[in-house]
Amino acid sequence: MDQEHVKAAGGPSIKTLSDLENGRRWDTLRDRxxxxxxxxxxLDDGTLVAILESADYPDYVGDDPGLQRIWDITELTEEEREIAVRSLITYRDALGGHGRAEGEQRTSA
Incomplete structure (x- = not known):
């Protein structure tokens, strides 16, 4: 089922669906x-929340949404994702913490 069909069947807007598919906005969705x-x-009630809560990221990814987005790129191998994530951590550290979201903490590398 594509986005148009989901929306036509009573689902959220195309923009919301696109954001969700790209790992954005899950934390801002209303229960409805x-x-x-x-x-x-x-899907059974609670299935989407269970899927989201079961996301398993390595410790060095932690709860950093930017690092999670990189980790979720399925076209990359696990080794490539690790290199990309660790490179971004190193880059951020070199900037003295700049480049992180407001209030975002550094995850241990």
């Missing part, structure tokens, strides 16, 4: 929106 999306996709 999650419930509607589960209904449209014919």
């Amino acid at each position: 929106t999650i419930s509607r999306l589960e209904q449209v996709l014919k």
